[in-house]
Amino acid sequence: MLNWDHTPSLEPMRCCRAWVEINLAALQHNVRQFRGLLPATTQLMAVVKADAYGHGAVTVAQTALQSGATWLGVATVPEGIELRAAGVQAPILVMGAVNSPEEMQAIAHWRLQPTLVNPKQALVFSDTLSGLAAARPVGVHLKIDTGMTRLGFPWAEAVDFARFVRQLPHLKIDSLYSHLATADSPDPTIMQQQQQRFKTALGHLQQQQLLPPRLHLANTAATLADPDLHYDLVRVGLGLYGLYPAPHLQSRLDLQPVMQVKARITHLKDVPAGTGISYGHQYVCDRPLRLAVVGIGYADGVPRVLSNRLQVMVKGRLAQQIGAITMDQLMLDVSHIPSLQEGDVVTLLGRDGPHIIGPDDWAAMANTISWEILCGFKHRLPRIAVEQPLAASTAVQS
Numbered sequence: 001m002l003n004w005d006h007t008p009s010l011e012p013m014r015c016c017r018a019w020v021e022i023n024l025a026a027l028q029h030n031v032r033q034f035r036g037l038l039p040a041t042t043q044l045m046a047v048v049k050a051d052a053y054g055h056g057a058v059t060v061a062q063t064a065l066q067s068g069a070t071w072l073g074v075a076t077v078p079e080g081i082e083l084r085a086a087g088v089q090a091p092i093l094v095m096g097a098v099n100s101p102e103e104m105q106a107i108a109h110w111r112l113q114p115t116l117v118n119p120k121q122a123l124v125f126s127d128t129l130s131g132l133a134a135a136r137p138v139g140v141h142l143k144i145d146t147g148m149t150r151l152g153f154p155w156a157e158a159v160d161f162a163r164f165v166r167q168l169p170h171l172k173i174d175s176l177y178s179h180l181a182t183a184d185s186p187d188p189t190i191m192q193q194q195q196q197r198f199k200t201a202l203g204h205l206q207q208q209q210l211l212p213p214r215l216h217l218a219n220t221a222a223t224l225a226d227p228d229l230h231y232d233l234v235r236v237g238l239g240l241y242g243l244y245p246a247p248h249l250q251s252r253l254d255l256q257p258v259m260q261v262k263a264r265i266t267h268l269k270d271v272p273a274g275t276g277i278s279y280g281h282q283y284v285c286d287r288p289l290r291l292a293v294v295g296i297g298y299a300d301g302v303p304r305v306l307s308n309r310l311q312v313m314v315k316g317r318l319a320q321q322i323g324a325i326t327m328d329q330l331m332l333d334v335s336h337i338p339s340l341q342e343g344d345v346v347t348l349l350g351r352d353g354p355h356i357i358g359p360d361d362w363a364a365m366a367n368t369i370s371w372e373i374l375c376g377f378k379h380r381l382p383r384i385a386v387e388q389p390l391a392a393s394t395a396v397q398s
């Protein structure tokens, strides 16, 4: 077992109140599933922004690269630097926009590759590189807006943009890309409109012999939805972590959840009927209860809005969370589970006996998306890599 807790003298699974388990076997399996879906000419970018959706960017990047990914995608320059500083050599695309010369110097120094969304930014980047001694050309990625209405140069003006960037010194256009707004919707109308705009832009670029060597459009949902969206590279985040962007995309691949969230019972007590529990006494028990206090709270990433609704797993049984979830702790009704002890492990997300609770379950209750649940787990929870066998039905396929 590998342990990248900041305090190696502590063994988190033995002594910590709460932790996140990362199943590297599941991650490898998911990467291979996507690799198997793609033609050999389409590269797989592992999107590891936001600390690999809370899973730990360095470990995820290294594992994904060993299993068939060839590119890494991050959102910010510091996220890219973290990977380089850990010795990761693969090409790294910074998908967020960078505008300051300082950020651009860091990009050049750490051999990251920026996303360019307008001519001004390209000019600043080129000037910045001119000021650096012995600058080699830096691969840049032109992003066009085809309907996401976030980052990107207007798609109808892609030719002007590419022509401008091409004549600047020190920049080498590596790719042209765009991002889809509705790839997880069962209704493909808007996605098809975006793809049509992308294709039109490609046609114009081709006519002017300005077509970049690499084209990409797909996130996880688009990768699963339609092979026609794969182009030269796909940018996959959520799927690598074993989750599906939407129910109708579940049949395409067999994915395995990578993350489990666990915590320990830190205190057990019996309380009489009529006792108010936690801040505000939102919950007052109408019968005597066996109560377990668990060492995890909203400051660790358990949404407070799930108070009194959350169910967790203990010794293969479900237990109801009661009272307000507090910053560092939450309470369970464990009256129906005999012989629990302080130190026993509670699984908040993952599998225990016959039960599975996933980020999609929390997302539905919290009125959000699984992406936000994953990213919500804070750094005070140690990430612990484990190699758990996969569910029998799927292990044979990998």
Ligand SMILES: *Cc1c(COP(=O)(O)O)cnc(C)c1O
Pocket (backbone or CB within 6 Å): 047, 049, 095, 179, 218, 219, 220, 221, 235, 236, 237, 238, 239, 245
């Ligand atoms: C985050 C992101 C992705 C990955 O999205 P998933 O839905 O998690 O696969 C791909 N492309 C861009 C530009 C992104 O910002």
